[in-house]
Structures are given as structure tokens and as C-alpha cells.
Amino acid sequence: MTAPAQQHYNYAYLDEQSKRMIRRAILKAVAIPGYQVPFASREMPLARGWGTGGMQVTAALIGPSDTLKVIDQGADDTTNAVSIRRFFSRVAHVATTEKTRAASVIQTRHRIPETPLSAGQIIVYQVPMPEPLRKLEASERETRKMHGYGEYGLMHVKLYEDIARYGHVATSYDYPVAVAERYVTAPSPIPKFDNPKMNMSPALQLFGAGREKRIYAIPPHTRVRSLDFEDHPFTVQRWSTPCALCGTTKTYLDEVVIDDRGGRMFVCSDSEYCEERREAGHAGAMLASAEAMKLVDARQPEDAP
Amino acid sequence: MYVAVKGGEAAILASYDLLAETRRGNPSVPELRLAQIREQMGTAVARVMSEGSLYDADLAALALKQAQGDAVEAIFLLRAFRTTLARFGSSEPLDTSTMRVRRRVSATYKDLPGGQVLGPTYDYTHRLFDFTLGEESAATPEARPADAPLDAVMARVPDILGQEGLLEVEQPAAGDPAPTDITRDSLSFPAGRDVRLQTLARGDEGFLLGLAYSVQRGFGHNHPFVGEIRLGEVAVEFTPEELGFPVDLGDLTLTECQMVNQFAGSKHVPPQFTRGYGLSFGHAERKAMAMSIVDRSLKARALGEEVVYPAQQEEFVLYHSDNVEAAGFVEHLKLPHYVDFQAELELIRRIRAERAAHAQGATMPEAAE
Numbered sequence: 001m002t003a004p005a006q007q008h009y010n011y012a013y014l015d016e017q018s019k020r021m022i023r024r025a026i027l028k029a030v031a032i033p034g035y036q037v038p039f040a041s042r043e044m045p046l047a048r049g050w051g052t053g054g055m056q057v058t059a060a061l062i063g064p065s066d067t068l069k070v071i072d073q074g075a076d077d078t079t080n081a082v083s084i085r086r087f088f089s090r091v092a093h094v095a096t097t098e099k100t101r102a103a104s105v106i107q108t109r110h111r112i113p114e115t116p117l118s119a120g121q122i123i124v125y126q127v128p129m130p131e132p133l134r135k136l137e138a139s140e141r142e143t144r145k146m147h148g149y150g151e152y153g154l155m156h157v158k159l160y161e162d163i164a165r166y167g168h169v170a171t172s173y174d175y176p177v178a179v180a181e182r183y184v185t186a187p188s189p190i191p192k193f194d195n196p197k198m199n200m201s202p203a204l205q206l207f208g209a210g211r212e213k214r215i216y217a218i219p220p221h222t223r224v225r226s227l228d229f230e231d232h233p234f235t236v237q238r239w240s241t242p243c244a245l246c247g248t249t250k251t252y253l254d255e256v257v258i259d260d261r262g263g264r265m266f267v268c269s270d271s272e273y274c275e276e277r278r279e280a281g282h283a284g285a286m287l288a289s290a291e292a293m294k295l296v297d298a299r300q301p302e303d304a305p
Numbered sequence: 306m307y308v309a310v311k312g313g314e315a316a317i318l319a320s321y322d323l324l325a326e327t328r329r330g331n332p333s334v335p336e337l338r339l340a341q342i343r344e345q346m347g348t349a350v351a352r353v354m355s356e357g358s359l360y361d362a363d364l365a366a367l368a369l370k371q372a373q374g375d376a377v378e379a380i381f382l383l384r385a386f387r388t389t390l391a392r393f394g395s396s397e398p399l400d401t402s403t404m405r406v407r408r409r410v411s412a413t414y415k416d417l418p419g420g421q422v423l424g425p426t427y428d429y430t431h432r433l434f435d436f437t438l439g440e441e442s443a444a445t446p447e448a449r450p451a452d453a454p455l456d457a458v459m460a461r462v463p464d465i466l467g468q469e470g471l472l473e474v475e476q477p478a479a480g481d482p483a484p485t486d487i488t489r490d491s492l493s494f495p496a497g498r499d500v501r502l503q504t505l506a507r508g509d510e511g512f513l514l515g516l517a518y519s520v521q522r523g524f525g526h527n528h529p530f531v532g533e534i535r536l537g538e539v540a541v542e543f544t545p546e547e548l549g550f551p552v553d554l555g556d557l558t559l560t561e562c563q564m565v566n567q568f569a570g571s572k573h574v575p576p577q578f579t580r581g582y583g584l585s586f587g588h589a590e591r592k593a594m595a596m597s598i599v600d601r602s603l604k605a606r607a608l609g610e611e612v613v614y615p616a617q618q619e620e621f622v623l624y625h626s627d628n629v630e631a632a633g634f635v636e637h638l639k640l641p642h643y644v645d646f647q648a649e650l651e652l653i654r655r656i657r658a659e660r661a662a663h664a665q666g667a668t669m670p671e672a673a674e
Contacts, residue, residue: 017391041491043388050640081313082317111644140624141495141620168655189642254643
């Protein structure tokens, strides 16, 4: 990986000044859990809205001794995850892994791994809209004031109106949380299924919104509460079937359309977790036929170069 | 896990090859050279430099070639390169009155010191095809020089109007602080004029054009006059700390537009004209004019005008004018969203099932709320 093009760029792409600026923003974010710290977001060689915030946070943190895992929709092999992982192995010569346990830094879009994170790990979320109040109040001047005064009545009214209208809070992802009982914060568009994993997590959780130029953080062992009402407590998604490949009932499932006659298969969204279980001998109802149809590899695939 | 995505890496690499092949087009046609783009696609290069915020015609030409002429993609390439460059300081303020003018027109005066200079413009061309351009031609077009050189210094029209006190006075803030650099600080509101002008200067031409048009058509209160548009070369000077005197770094080609607008005045200010300012790299009058109209429109709050139209709302304009950001976010919808979609499916199915069960539960009265 010593193509001449790389020599024009610094280690991990960003210049050291920019990294320092981002690290300062991260430190401030950790000091004020859930508060959105404005930062001088850089253009990245990936389109704005495609994970540039997460990439800047990762670029500011990563070093040669790190092991990086990148997931999108829970899977390591979705194209954008592949693209971001390739980027860091090119510009930061960093070791990459698909194993949640083996990673020191995990950059994610839309999921938190099923394998519980441990102390010392950092999870970096890609965030499209860092402002949880934006859909209720378009103006940044106003939403900053609302956070400043801790004025979250508007959000509670919205949740209440959902319940009155639908019988449920009609937010199924990017479900707002209160961090350390102070700032209402966007968990990024993870399904609300993942929200409980944020609470008291031993890992450091960092959030980067590149286009919106905000960084925020949830330090380890911080209380994260999904907003709800006493008579309408927060609940997470449940499926009536276990994972068709590994048989677990404890994970978030993706729905895969398998024919044009309404056939569906529900499988773990976290592909690494699912593979690990299959390697350990667990089998779901459709594993054999999925292998026969080559929908899944019968054995753990070799890492692509 | 699935074949469809497991091949992600191989598919990405193959897409690079397909893109390269598509970009090259029919190989029996000679390949474009960067110098050809730089010299013969000058306004495309200018737009990429302006909105890419980097004055480098060769890189802009490379960006256009690499992007197959897609302006927004080329602007993105230039921005992603620019962001990695070290900053070594700020230039001296440009003095556009010393511009070596190639074109200068005013719509507010029939004639003025320095004269009207039509220069290279499409304005009075008839938009009829020149089919000779489709042929290989050996003849090099040549324009006849004027009988006398233009004035070395040409006063700008707002300076002339300002002498009468008819025009809004624009002064640097107290102490003449260094302007904010929007690439080093994120936007905050209310935004200063420095932030506004920088944002508009790199803003998308089409977006600003549409906003400016909306102001003219009635979604705004201003009636703009072109005080002056000028095009030409201006020297950039830089004072290195160790020297202590300015050094000429080279010339920029710039288009500057000063728009003059009616203003009825207020309790505290007698009626006067107000101004809007537009500046862009290269020859880009449409962009500079649109920028100046939007700049004036965004003065609404400061001038005590009622803010009711999109072009008067600074958060709306400044947050949405950047085409690199806008294109990125709109196009990110191409990325997989099936986890979120599954969450929505689950919710909608649950609500529908509950409603169906409710309806089957016989003749319940209508829900209380």
C-alpha cells in the first residue's frame, strides 16, 4: 500500500492540526455528556452524509496499534463499511477485524453490535442529524436555546401526540435519549432496539456529524434513558421468529425477501454475531437451505486483501 | 453474509474499472488534455475553483476531467484536496479598484469615469449555433486591441454613489478584526457578514440563482440595480512575518458585482440605497450577481425589514447553499437503510395488527381521542 498517491496525504488523511482540533472537540464532548460540540468539520474524500463525521473522529483517534472494525446496518461487508475500512487500512495502515471483541475502535452506522462492548473499547457513531429537536424546530438558534435551558417540553408533547394518535411512540429508530439526565440527545439512526445498550456501557461512545459539524459523546458508565412516560414505558422491537440462520431470539433481525411470493427470512442484522454463533454450532431453521442456496458461506470467509 | 453484499469489496473495485472505462469513452477519440480543459472550458474551471474554494486552474481542470464534467463532483474533489492543505496566513485585502479591467458595466449610469467596457461577454451574442466550432479550424481568433489603454485605476460605482451619502456606509467592525474562516469554525447564528459572504461565495450557483430570482419575482422586497460588474485581474499580496512588507504572489481573475437596492429608510435612517456584494473566481457573472442579491436580501434583519421570505432567512440560505454538503446528504439515501426500514416495518405492522384486532373486537365505540 505505498502507491504514490498516498504520499500526498498525512497519516490517517487529516493533517495534525485538524486532528488536534477534533481531539479538543472530543474532550469537550466527553466532559459534557450529550452536548453537541460544534467543530470545524473537514471535507473528507467521502461524500458528506456518508460517514464523514465518524471518519473524522476515527481519524483523530486511530494509531498504528489500533484494530478497527467498521459496520453499516450491523454488517461488516456492506459496501460503505467496506469502503471506509479500506480507506483506513490505506491511509492509517491499521489492522482491521470483523470481530467485535477484537476491535479497539468500532465505527458504526445504524447499529450497535450485539456482543456487549467492554471497557477500553471506543464506538464511533456516524450521525446524519445530531439535533434530536430539529424535526420539531428548524432553527439552530432556537434548538441551542432549548438545550441550554433544558426545555424539552416540545419533545414530550411530540411523544404524547404519537401515543394519542397511534397508540405508540411512532419513532422506531433514532429514538431520543436523555444522557446523564441532562441533554436530550440523538442516538443516531440506530433502531430503538439498541438504545438500552447505550446505558451504562463500559465503552466510550463518540458521535460524529460531519455535514452538521457536531461532535458529542457518552462517557463510559453514563446513564442513558430513552424518553418515555410512566404509563407508556419504552419498549424495543420484538420478532415472533428466531434468526433463521443461528436460531437466536435475542438480536435485531433483518427481513430478507427470498422469493416473489411473499417469502421472508428473518436473520441477525449483526452478521459477525450470527457467524460466531453458527461457528459455535448453533443452527437456525433455514441454515441448511441457505447454505445450499449459497446465501451464506458454509464456513468463515477469508478476509479479503 | 449474503452473496449480494458479500461481494462488496470486489464490486467496489470493479466499479472503479467500469468508471474509468466509461470516463474514457470511445478510445478511438483522442483523450482530453488538462490544458485543453483549462484553456477552453474556462467558465467551468472558474465555477469549480469558486465553489471548491481553491484558486488552482490546473487542479480544477483535473477535477473536471476526473468527474466527466460533473461540476458538483469536481467541486467535491477540489474541496477534499483543499481541506488537507496547510494555511500559512492571510493575504492583504484585495483592492478591486486597481483591477486590470477587461470588462466593466454599470446599469445605473449611462457613462462614468473609466467608461463602460463591454469586454468578452455572451450578453449580445445571438444564441445561434456557430457550426464552424464543430469543425477542426486552423484559424486562431484574434481580437483587435483598443486604440488606447483603459484607466489603470477605475473607481467603483458604490464609491461614486457613496460620495453623495446616498448609499449605505459599510465599515469594518470596530478594531477591524480578522474575518472568521468558515472552514475553521462551524456556522453559528446570527452570522456575521464575513461568514455570510464566504458561505455565499462557495455556495451553489444554481441554488443562489434560484433564490435571487425569487427575490426579484416577489418573494423578497428588493429591487436591485447593477451598480457595477467588473471582470479582470487583481494582484494578491502577502506580508510574510519575517519580511514585514507585502510581496506579490500573483494574479487572480475575479468577477465582482455590486448591486444597489432601494431602501425606504427607517425611523433612524433617512432613505438611501443599500448594497449587496458578490465576488467569484474567474468569469462568473451569473454567480456574482445572484450572490449580491442574496447578500442584500440577508441584510433584512439588520435593516429592520420583516423576514418572511426564504431568501431573507439566514439559517435557511446559509445551511443549504453548499452543494458538497447537499449532494452528499441527498445522495446518501442510496446507502442501505434496511435496519431503519425494518424498524419502521415492525412498527407499522404492529399498529395495523392492533387496529385490526380492535376492529374485530366487535362494535367498540370510536376511540375516545
